[in-house]
Amino acid sequence: MTQRGVRRASGRIAIGVDLGGTRIRAAVVSEEGQIRYRLEQPTRVEEGASSVMQRLLSLIRDTISGSPLERHEIIGIGIGSAGQIDPWSGTVLSATPNLPGWGGTPLAEHVREAFDLPVRVDNDANVAAWGEKQFGAGLGVDHLICITIGTGIGGGVIVNGQLYHGAVGVAGEIGHLTVNLDGPPCNCGSFGCLEAYAAGPAIVARALEAVMEGTKTALIQMTDNRPEDITVPLIAQAAAEGDPLASRVMQQTGYYIGVGLAGLVNVLNPERIVIGGGVAQAGDSLLQPIEMTVRARAMPVATEALQVVPARLGEDAGVIGAAALLF
Amino acid sequence: MTQRGVRRASGRIAIGVDLGGTRIRAAVVSEEGQIRYRLEQPTRVEEGASSVMQRLLSLIRDTISGSPLERHEIIGIGIGSAGQIDPWSGTVLSATPNLPGWGGTPLAEHVREAFDLPVRVDNDANVAAWGEKQFGAGLGVDHLICITIGTGIGGGVIVNGQLYHGAVGVAGEIGHLTVNLDGPPCNCGSFGCLEAYAAGPAIVARALEAVMEGTKTALIQMTDNRPEDITVPLIAQAAAEGDPLASRVMQQTGYYIGVGLAGLVNVLNPERIVIGGGVAQAGDSLLQPIEMTVRARAMPVATEALQVVPARLGEDAGVIGAAALLF
Numbered sequence: 233m234t235q236r237g238v239r240r241a242s243g244r245i246a247i248g249v250d251l252g253g254t255r256i257r258a259a260v261v262s263e264e265g266q267i268r269y270r271l272e273q274p275t276r277v278e279e280g281a282s283s284v285m286q287r288l289l290s291l292i293r294d295t296i297s298g299s300p301l302e303r304h305e306i307i308g309i310g311i312g313s314a315g316q317i318d319p320w321s322g323t324v325l326s327a328t329p330n331l332p333g334w335g336g337t338p339l340a341e342h343v344r345e346a347f348d349l350p351v352r353v354d355n356d357a358n359v360a361a362w363g364e365k366q367f368g369a370g371l372g373v374d375h376l377i378c379i380t381i382g383t384g385i386g387g388g389v390i391v392n393g394q395l396y397h398g399a400v401g402v403a404g405e406i407g408h409l410t411v412n413l414d415g416p417p418c419n420c421g422s423f424g425c426l427e428a429y430a431a432g433p434a435i436v437a438r439a440l441e442a443v444m445e446g447t448k449t450a451l452i453q454m455t456d457n458r459p460e461d462i463t464v465p466l467i468a469q470a471a472a473e474g475d476p477l478a479s480r481v482m483q484q485t486g487y488y489i490g491v492g493l494a495g496l497v498n499v500l501n502p503e504r505i506v507i508g509g510g511v512a513q514a515g516d517s518l519l520q521p522i523e524m525t526v527r528a529r530a531m532p533v534a535t536e537a538l539q540v541v542p543a544r545l546g547e548d549a550g551v552i553g554a555a556a557l558l559f
Numbered sequence: 560m561t562q563r564g565v566r567r568a569s570g571r572i573a574i575g576v577d578l579g580g581t582r583i584r585a586a587v588v589s590e591e592g593q594i595r596y597r598l599e600q601p602t603r604v605e606e607g608a609s610s611v612m613q614r615l616l617s618l619i620r621d622t623i624s625g626s627p628l629e630r631h632e633i634i635g636i637g638i639g640s641a642g643q644i645d646p647w648s649g650t651v652l653s654a655t656p657n658l659p660g661w662g663g664t665p666l667a668e669h670v671r672e673a674f675d676l677p678v679r680v681d682n683d684a685n686v687a688a689w690g691e692k693q694f695g696a697g698l699g700v701d702h703l704i705c706i707t708i709g710t711g712i713g714g715g716v717i718v719n720g721q722l723y724h725g726a727v728g729v730a731g732e733i734g735h736l737t738v739n740l741d742g743p744p745c746n747c748g749s750f751g752c753l754e755a756y757a758a759g760p761a762i763v764a765r766a767l768e769a770v771m772e773g774t775k776t777a778l779i780q781m782t783d784n785r786p787e788d789i790t791v792p793l794i795a796q797a798a799a800e801g802d803p804l805a806s807r808v809m810q811q812t813g814y815y816i817g818v819g820l821a822g823l824v825n826v827l828n829p830e831r832i833v834i835g836g837g838v839a840q841a842g843d844s845l846l847q848p849i850e851m852t853v854r855a856r857a858m859p860v861a862t863e864a865l866q867v868v869p870a871r872l873g874e875d876a877g878v879i880g881a882a883a884l885l886f
Contacts, residue, residue: 316860325860375726389826391718398828399702402860409822410856413738413815422821422856488740494749495736499716499823501725529737529749533643533652533729 246558249311250550253330258295261555265367269299281333308350310554312359316402322353352557361388363553368544369506381509385427409492426492449477468514482517490525497530508543573885576638577877580657585622588882592694596626608660635677637881639686643729649680679884688715690880695871696833704829708836712754736819753819759791776804795841809844817852824857835870
């Protein structure tokens, strides 16, 4: 049944791969953006780049052989990788800190040689944005900003209906917009970047600080009175359930994200902003302050028709968007 | 001679108009970006929008009739206007504070009816960016950011070789990137925008403050001991001549501009940044700190091949770029 379904639905099927610092995911994706089969593996970056490459290749091989597909039905392989990518050659330009030792890897070339199929590689946040644009919350929108908030903050910019890459391919680093020129140091080496204010570690630190000051919160019970176990998903869950401290932390986070996005709205005048990543699970407690801040701070002409919406594809944005690079 | 020159050089000639809050400039521009004839008039916004429109139309008429051109040689009229413009319809969306009463004016339609020629209208900073891209410091560059620093800070973003307009046409407002979320109020209604730190009024205020604190400076003699007469051109001149206070003011200004641009470099990964506007006359005392700050704060992969250069067309960028909308 499944096999016939695959064949009937579309002539075009691609393999989508999401290569992150923790996990490698691979999926068989139809031209309609449906996942037909999937596998995943831990990345194990500590074993070194060539070991990760072997694991990546065998995961792709297993995905192809395990899926109800004939090899000739696959039009190609798309990969969204952590780091900064040259999307034209499919080479990793820089991948610290997530994939140490991957800088300079001709990723597309290796995969192409192994499978003799067309291969496209792009940055993971760009690929997630492309997935949302093609099959998710950005469907039909030609001027789109997608922001992905997790351990770091990534983004993808859709311009005139296409993913925008810039001069050397590394456009879209929305997490490294400045929100405060004298702000805290950022992983990128600069100061006061949006990422330093609103990514996972900053959110946890803000919650932890309030807990240490003695603020009452459901997070204490949720962690069995071990505040060092507080995580972003827990804060997001507590906020969604109405916990005042967690809500305040999310509101503050949303404010910072809104400040960064407001400036970008003035420069890029998008039609829609899609908010994704694990933190977005906090729902309205995060989305509302983002939207309010963008509307309060960006120019009215640019926000009149602007929509701020949650991502739709969740963790599948990576594999779906990667496959969609081929369609 | 001139007349024959015009005819021989190119089959395509356009009228370029630069409509600002102080002056209206019009010029006959060849397809090579050469100005063949020009006229200008004060805008006199205080006389009201319909009076400005009449003055605009007669300036265009006088430019056409005064130039060594036959009417049939003109392929159209391009206008760069202050304010926020819908470039597809050529309507002014909002033009406060520079052109009060112009919001909603169907500018292209009025001019088209008066001259029965193709008319294109765009924002003045976009048009200046387009002029630099087609005939100035951005020649041959497909991924370009132009910033124009004057009484306000405007900008134009060139993406894949084309001026980027965004969803409703108002992209490019680089002056309203946030550099400090808790910064001083900006004309746009937000806080801590680049414009609030680095446009003309902020530069003059910074110099004035230092003078009032008793800092020695050539600006005191240059204004006959009337510090209230200090202007940006004077500060720029003093900085170019090595005055320590003026240089420090320009350095600080360049730092702020660099902070805003660094974030934008991370998001847009341009190949080149062009710095224009009256303030840019300060030369290296402004350009060096801009470039140093961008390189210090933006991600290395995005700055490796990046160039930061001064604009080339000066005050003519507006009329040349406006005409170039037609080519």
